Amino acid sequence: MEYRTEAHTFTAGANLAPLPKLDINLNLAYMTGRGNISDLKFGHYVTGDVKLGYDSSSLNPNQPLLYDTAYINAVSGYSNLDFNELDVTAGVSYRLTGSMGLGVSYYYTDFEDDEAYVYGEQDVTVQSLMGYMTYSF
Amino acid sequence: MKRIAFTVLAILALAWAGCPGAMAEEKVLEGEVTLGGMWTLDDIDRDEDGAVGGVEYNSAVDKNLTVDLGADLSLRSGGLAFDGQAHYQDGDDQEYAGALSLQRVLLYKTDYNRFMHRLGHDGLSNLEAHIFDLAANGGGGLTVASLGAAGTIGSAAVYHTDHNPLDEYAVTRSEWNNGVTFHIPMIPELTLGFDHRMEKRQGCAQARTMSKCSACHVEGYSRGVHEVTNDYIPKASLRVGALGIEYSFLHREFNDKSDDLEQTYNGLVVPAHLNSFVNRLQYANMSGALPFDETPDSTKDTHTLKARWDVNPQNVFTAGFAYSRSTNEDTGGSYDPLMGQFGKDLELDSTSVTAKWHSRLTRALSFNVRGSYQTIDGDDVYVDVADDLYTIALAAGSTAAANRDLATGYGLPAGYWDFTRESGYNRDVVTAGVDASWRIMTGVTLHGDYELRYVDRDNAEEYEVPSETTEHTFDIAGDWRIDRSLKLRLGYTLSLADDAYAMDKAVCPPDVSGAGYAGPGTALYDYSRSYYPAIYHARTGTRSNLPNTAHEFKARTTWSPMQLVSTSLYAKYRLAENDEVDGNEWEQDLFTGGINVVLTPSEKMVFSAGYNYFNDKYESLFCIAIYDG
Numbered sequence: 001m002e003y004r005t006e007a008h009t010f011t012a013g014a015n016l017a018p019l020p021k022l023d024i025n026l027n028l029a030y031m032t033g034r035g036n037i038s039d040l041k042f043g044h045y046v047t048g049d050v051k052l053g054y055d056s057s058s059l060n061p062n063q064p065l066l067y068d069t070a071y072i073n074a075v076s077g078y079s080n081l082d083f084n085e086l087d088v089t090a091g092v093s094y095r096l097t098g099s100m101g102l103g104v105s106y107y108y109t110d111f112e113d114d115e116a117y118v119y120g121e122q123d124v125t126v127q128s129l130m131g132y133m134t135y136s137f
Numbered sequence: 138m139k140r141i142a143f144t145v146l147a148i149l150a151l152a153w154a155g156c157p158g159a160m161a162e163e164k165v166l167e168g169e170v171t172l173g174g175m176w177t178l179d180d181i182d183r184d185e186d187g188a189v190g191g192v193e194y195n196s197a198v199d200k201n202l203t204v205d206l207g208a209d210l211s212l213r214s215g216g217l218a219f220d221g222q223a224h225y226q227d228g229d230d231q232e233y234a235g236a237l238s239l240q241r242v243l244l245y246k247t248d249y250n251r252f253m254h255r256l257g258h259d260g261l262s263n264l265e266a267h268i269f270d271l272a273a274n275g276g277g278g279l280t281v282a283s284l285g286a287a288g289t290i291g292s293a294a295v296y297h298t299d300h301n302p303l304d305e306y307a308v309t310r311s312e313w314n315n316g317v318t319f320h321i322p323m324i325p326e327l328t329l330g331f332d333h334r335m336e337k338r339q340g341c342a343q344a345r346t347m348s349k350c351s352a353c354h355v356e357g358y359s360r361g362v363h364e365v366t367n368d369y370i371p372k373a374s375l376r377v378g379a380l381g382i383e384y385s386f387l388h389r390e391f392n393d394k395s396d397d398l399e400q401t402y403n404g405l406v407v408p409a410h411l412n413s414f415v416n417r418l419q420y421a422n423m424s425g426a427l428p429f430d431e432t433p434d435s436t437k438d439t440h441t442l443k444a445r446w447d448v449n450p451q452n453v454f455t456a457g458f459a460y461s462r463s464t465n466e467d468t469g470g471s472y473d474p475l476m477g478q479f480g481k482d483l484e485l486d487s488t489s490v491t492a493k494w495h496s497r498l499t500r501a502l503s504f505n506v507r508g509s510y511q512t513i514d515g516d517d518v519y520v521d522v523a524d525d526l527y528t529i530a531l532a533a534g535s536t537a538a539a540n541r542d543l544a545t546g547y548g549l550p551a552g553y554w555d556f557t558r559e560s561g562y563n564r565d566v567v568t569a570g571v572d573a574s575w576r577i578m579t580g581v582t583l584h585g586d587y588e589l590r591y592v593d594r595d596n597a598e599e600y601e602v603p604s605e606t607t608e609h610t611f612d613i614a615g616d617w618r619i620d621r622s623l624k625l626r627l628g629y630t631l632s633l634a635d636d637a638y639a640m641d642k643a644v645c646p647p648d649v650s651g652a653g654y655a656g657p658g659t660a661l662y663d664y665s666r667s668y669y670p671a672i673y674h675a676r677t678g679t680r681s682n683l684p685n686t687a688h689e690f691k692a693r694t695t696w697s698p699m700q701l702v703s704t705s706l707y708a709k710y711r712l713a714e715n716d717e718v719d720g721n722e723w724e725q726d727l728f729t730g731g732i733n734v735v736l737t738p739s740e741k742m743v744f745s746a747g748y749n750y751f752n753d754k755y756e757s758l759f760c761i762a763i764y765d766g
Contacts, residue, residue: 001759009731009749017741040759078263085191103173111190119257122190126198130205132173137166 005035005081021095028088035081082115083122093134101134165214171207175226189255196229196253196309203227216240229253229309244318251311256342258306261297264355301343301359308340308362326377332370339363344430348403349418356400360430363394379447387461389437399426419523433467451498457491485515485562504573515560522554561602563595572612580618587611603636614691622698628691632684637715639681644720644760646678678719680758687713687725703735720758727753 013027086109093103106129113122177198197203205226212219221235234248318330344360347353372385404422420427439461446454465483489511497503570588577583590608597604614628693707708730715723731749738744 002754002756004754005751006753007749007751009747009751011745011747013743013745015743074263083190087191109191109195111192113190118259118263119189120260124190124192126192126195127178128175128198129178130173130175132171132205134169134171136169 001040001076002038003035003079004038005033007031007033023091023093025091026089028086030084030086032084033081035079037076037079040076078117080115080117082113084110084112084114086110099136101136103132103134105130105132166210166212168208168210170209171205173205173207175203175205177201177203189257193255194252197227200227242320242322244316244320246316247314249311249313251309253307253309253340256306256308256340258304258343259299259345259357260302261299261345261355261357264295264297264353295353295355297355297357299357301357304341304343304359306340306342306359308338308342311337311339326375328374330372330374332368332372334366334368334370336366337364344398346400346402346429348421354403358398358400360398361395364391364432365394366391381445383441383443385441387437387439387441389439391435393432393434395432397428398430400429401426431467433465435463435465435467437461437463451496453495455493455495457489459487459489461487463487481516483516483518485513485560487511487513501576502573504571506571508569509567511566513562513564513566515562517560518558520556520558521552522556559596559599561594561596561600565593567591582616584614584616585612601641603639603641605636606638607635608637609633622696624695626691626693628689630687630689630691632687632689632713634683634685637681637683637685637717639679639683639715639718641679642676643680644678644758645675646719676760678758678760680718680720680760681715681723682757683715684713684723684725685715685717687711701737703737705733707731718758721756723758724756725754 009029009031011027011029014025016024018024088108089105091103091105093101095101107127109124109126111122111124116122175197177200192198203226206224208221208223210219210221216239218238219236222233224232230252232248232250235246237243237245313335315333316330317332318328321327321329340362342360342362344358345355346358347355367390369388370385372383374381374383376382401422402420402424439459442458444456448454463485469480469482489509491507491509493505493507495503495505568588568590570586572584572586575583575585588608588610590606590610592606594600594602594604594606609632611631612628613630614626617625617627619625689709689711691707691709693705695703695705697703709728711725711727713725729749729751731747733747734745736744
């Protein structure tokens with residue numbers, strides 16, 4: 001069998017101070033990842049697996065009580081990865097006086113899971129807004 | 138409690154600063170406090186409860202509104218110096234640090250951090266492989282639900298039960314470090330110290346266990362997590378002329394205070410058509426409720442001695458010795474084969490010595506010679522196989538004879554299967570190496586390194602692994618400063634191993650893969666195809682997930698064509714293989730590389746961008762034992 005993972009990550013950021021009392025920052029991060037197992041295959045033997053719709057009674061009247069290798073062959077799909085994640089952070093801070101300041105930050109996270117299995121679909125989108133005041137002495 | 142400790146520390150520092158004797162002209166108190174709050178516009182669950190993608194370590198997004206508090210304080214007054222930082226965002230997201238110095242005689246440092254880690258919830262839905270139709274009777278005239286009841290006919294089946302399907306799992310980890318150092322003014326050569334570290338893991342996680350014989354019934358339960366680790370480390374160091382000696386003692390205690398989980402397993406199922414049946418189970422529902430998923434309490438004591446001798450400005454010798462004993466505290470009770478108790482605390486001893494010689498021959502050439510030896514010795518364990526006679530209620534109409542225990546079932550004396558398990562840890566490890574750095578000319582430096590590692594395992598035959606492994610690692614690298622704007626670093630590492638760690642009987646003979654299993658027989662129940670002859674005994678091939686040859690290439694360049702632009706390119710390629718295994722070679726093919734660009738048009742503007750590519754490919758032989766009932 002072969003297991004392969006591949007990921008691309010892009011980042012970008014900017015920090016600006018257009019005014020003496022004003023600071024602005026912006027950060028972006030995007031990641032996309034894939035992973036899969038290939039060349040994992042078991043041969044098929046005749047079973048009477050009614051869940052899979054197999055009826056081998058004409059070949060083997062005893063229909064042995066075994067599950068089918070089709071279940072094992074499905075294992076290769078359990079490790080599949082296919083996700084995209086975008087994170088954005090933006091912030092502005094302004095110094096009111098020599099010792100007092102105000103700031104606002106915005107956070108955005110979006111995670112898309114296109115190969116959910118064991119832990120279920122992990123899709124998440126979160127936006128948060130933070131406000132703060134600083135006092136220096 | 139840590140918040141209180143930090144506050145007390147700050148108050149003590151401020152009180153000291155306020156004392157008349159402590160007041161001095163140079164008193165400086167400066168800092169910053171932050172008061173804020175965060176509003177989460179969307180909650181964490183977009184599509185499904187328990188989703189953790191992208192917010193695995195973010196606890197604040199669970200709530201719509203959280204406070205965000207911060208402080209940074211610095212105080213200098215006479216002989217007192219205090220620095221402290223604090224950040225509180227949520228009950229599960231806190232970070233504090235503080236350092237206090239009194240006349241440079243007493244130094245105290247502390248830090249605390251706490252965060253939450255969301256864990257996944259395995260619905261276990263992939264563990265459903267059987268021929269039975271859940272809604273109606275299947276091929277055997279049974280539904281899967283009947284497999285757990287004693288007296289039913291056994292059959293090959295894997296099925297699952299998640300007893301807490303709606304629970305979400307997370308563990309909060311916290312670590313608190315404290316260190317006190319005392320410099321005795323009358324004996325400046327001597328320093329005394331005491332460090333303490335406390336780590337806690339608290340929360341809820343998923344525990345799994347499985348019944349055997351009748352069916353593989355995998356069951357999941359919610360399990361409380363409450364683990365505490367404490368390290369106590371007194372230490373002393375002495376510096377006499379060119380010789381420095383440091384001694385420390387570590388006493389570690391690990392306690393799992395989580396509530397015990399217990400499980401009554403599925404019943405042993407006796408095939409009703411057989412005239413005799415040999416019971417091979419170690420436990421089943423007749424054993425009653427049994428504990429599972431436990432972590433034993435343990436302790437560890439370590440003595441460490443280090444020495445450094447500055448022979449002259451060009452030559453330095455360092456040496457070290459460490460002895461440790463790790464003890465499993467849960468094995469000292471009366472004998473219990475399930476819990477591994479055998480009347481004696483299990484112990485693992487490790488002794489190691491290290492030495493290194495550093496020499497700078499010229500301003501352009503220096504080298505290190507190093508070596509180490511470690512021996513590990515673990516206790517043997519006597520394993521008393523539970524071959525008790527089980528009384529089973531047979532299926533109605535069965536003609537089976539009385540059930541028999543394991544030993545008498547094979548016509549053997551009781552206790553025949555008992556054995557002493559020797560420790561797989563027992564080994565001696567020797568390493569030796571030499572490295573050198575040579576500045577050939579201005580802007581060009583070469584680095585070379587060679588290391589030999591030899592492992593001798595005492596009980597290799599019992600564990601079917603190589604008794605000896607020898608590894609050679611060659612590393613060469615070069616730094617080239619082409620001009621003031623361009624720097625280049627190239628490196629290559631070659632790793633060779635004789636008898637890399639492997640499992641000697643891991644897989645079926647690859648050339649007849651699958652042939653060891655003949656498929657279903659003509660009889661309804663053909664137990665001649667049992668695990669031992671068809672699965673375990675058929676495994677004769679050696680496999681490993683470690684290479685015996687590995688090549689690794691690294692390259693990195695930084696280019697700053699002008700003052701406002703900085704660029705770096707980097708790449709790593711690794712090609713590893715193991716051709717000593719049976720079947721096709723184990724291979725790894727990994728590449729990662731990227732670029733970073735920073736643009737600084739002015740002091741008030743900084744732009745950055747980056748890209749990274751990662752590609753990792755493994756190739757191996759996979760051998761899965763198909764459950765045959």
